[in-house]
Amino acid sequence: xxxxxxxxxxxxxxxxxxxxxxxxxxxxxxxxxxxxxxxxxxxxxxxxxxxxxxxxxxxxxxxxxxxxxxxxxxxxxxxxxxxxxxxxxxxxxxxxxxxxxxxxxxxxxxxxxxxxxxxxxxxxxxxxxxxxxxxxxxxxxxxxxxxxxxxxxxxxxxxxxxxxxxxxxxxxxxxxxxxxxxxxxxxxxxxxxxxxxxxxxxxxxxxxxxxxxxxxxxxxxxxxxxxxxxxxxxxxxxxxxxxxxxxxxxxxxxxxxxxxxxxxxxxxxxxxxxxxxxxxxxxxxxxxxxxxxxxxxxxxxxxxxxxxxxxxxxxxxxxxxxxxxxxxxxxxxxxxxxxxxxxxxxxxxxxxxxxxxxxxxxxxxxxxxxxxxxxxxxxxxxxxxxxxxxxx
Numbered sequence: 001x002x003x004x005x006x007x008x009x010x011x012x013x014x015x016x017x018x019x020x021x022x023x024x025x026x027x028x029x030x031x032x033x034x035x036x037x038x039x040x041x042x043x044x045x046x047x048x049x050x051x052x053x054x055x056x057x058x059x060x061x062x063x064x065x066x067x068x069x070x071x072x073x074x075x076x077x078x079x080x081x082x083x084x085x086x087x088x089x090x091x092x093x094x095x096x097x098x099x100x101x102x103x104x105x106x107x108x109x110x111x112x113x114x115x116x117x118x119x120x121x122x123x124x125x126x127x128x129x130x131x132x133x134x135x136x137x138x139x140x141x142x143x144x145x146x147x148x149x150x151x152x153x154x155x156x157x158x159x160x161x162x163x164x165x166x167x168x169x170x171x172x173x174x175x176x177x178x179x180x181x182x183x184x185x186x187x188x189x190x191x192x193x194x195x196x197x198x199x200x201x202x203x204x205x206x207x208x209x210x211x212x213x214x215x216x217x218x219x220x221x222x223x224x225x226x227x228x229x230x231x232x233x234x235x236x237x238x239x240x241x242x243x244x245x246x247x248x249x250x251x252x253x254x255x256x257x258x259x260x261x262x263x264x265x266x267x268x269x270x271x272x273x274x275x276x277x278x279x280x281x282x283x284x285x286x287x288x289x290x291x292x293x294x295x296x297x298x299x300x301x302x303x304x305x306x307x308x309x310x311x312x313x314x315x316x317x318x319x320x321x322x323x324x325x326x327x328x329x330x331x332x333x334x335x336x337x338x339x340x341x342x343x344x345x346x347x348x349x350x351x352x353x354x355x356x357x358x359x360x361x362x363x364x365x366x367x368x369x370x371x372x373x374x375x376x377x378x379x380x381x382x383x384x385x386x387x388x389x390x391x392x
Contacts, residue, residue, distance in 0.1 A: 008105035009112075011038055011098060015368060016113070019138050022361040023131055032092060032360035035368070039094040042101055050100060053381060054320050055374035059096050062313045066090030069269045069306060077271025082291040086270035089305055092363035099371020103379075106372065107336070110145050118146055125161065128168050137173045137354055140165060140346040141365055144339035155185040158342065177349040184345065190326035208250070214240060215254040218277045224286055229277060248279050249353075252295040256304040267307030274304050294355020301358050317370075318348075324377050337376045344369040 018031040025031040050056040070090055077083040121142070124134050143161050147154050159181045166174035187193040214236040222229030233247055234240050240247045255275045260268060268274055273290035280286060295301040302310050325332070325341050332338040347356075347366040356362035 005105050005108065008102045009109050011102065012106070012109045019141055019365050020135060021132055022135060022138065026360050032364045035095050035098065035364045036091050039097045043094065043097045046101060051378040051382065053374060053378040055317050055377060056100065058313045058317050062310065063090070063093055065306060065309050066093060069267055073269035073271050076269055079271055083271030085292045086305065088360050088363060089302060089358050092360065093367050095364040095368045096371040099368040100375045103372050103375040114145065114148065117142065121146060125164055126168060136169045136171050137350045138362060138365060140174055140177055141343045141369065144342040147339065150333045150336055150338050155181065173350055173353050176353060177346055180345065180349055190323055193322065193326060211237065211240065211250065212254060212258065215251050218251050222277045224280045249296045251277060253297060253300050256295050256300050260304060264304050265308055268305050270305065294358045296354055298351035298355060298357035301355065321373055328380060331380060340369065340372045340376055344373050
């Protein structure tokens, strides 16, 4: 009989290849869908049982809500094809269970492949490869696995690696992740960290509302065959003229949040158009873009598709994770599971600025890492040990 550890190692290898080169292993070999099928089989084998920790409960509720949209969208979709393309949002969530059930095998697998991973990343961190061999964003999820021990200087080495990655591969996401890591590492505790994040969110929300009238200008003269509409927006305010890509992001977010109101309160569902104004790189895909083009912020996009219920479920998940990270940091440093948190934070930053959770290219990596984090927290709470929280 094949050992469970061998099965886990095979699954982890599929995941590793998927993260390193999703543009080949997902696009050509459908590794995301393979991981989803494995996750569903595991969940069935475990008789649909998970722990009673908060994250697992919220994930089950999120999957249930996604299932509601899968059913109701059958009656309002424009096309079965677009419905199936959008459904990746829900079915990819199931890879959470791979992380949840197989955390105990992860350390052994990382120990086996760490030397190879160090060699590969160590060379091509400085010598850029095509994205088919070294993913431009997703590799940051693997960087924490390079370290064997969570020593004093490891956080700042990790930060430096991401800065180098950002410049070598021209990845603003990696540089933003470096800034987030810096905040994470210098924060004295959860209270300070949460206050900085809350303040940042309030400032950005105010800034976004302030620019809303300018972003609405896209609708006056928009055409997918020219750039007049977006240049109307860019020239309407000095801030919007700084970077065209960022301005397009704001335009996409504006449509998901404001233009689809109030339908988006409970979610647009699947197989329905989400945006009307968008950049076009391939005119052969023009008819599909309103349905499948992401908003370059997965959390905004999933709010659009799943509604406020998604926000009410994902927010306490993150609150729980950040509290756990800061209150029990010494515990996770001692058992080396702090690396899992850092990898999940990398996946979060990727989703914050890219179409990740709505795309098979990145989705499984995010949800599986969330499964690892959930199981690590579950073990800390329910295994027979007494861990006191760090000083708040």
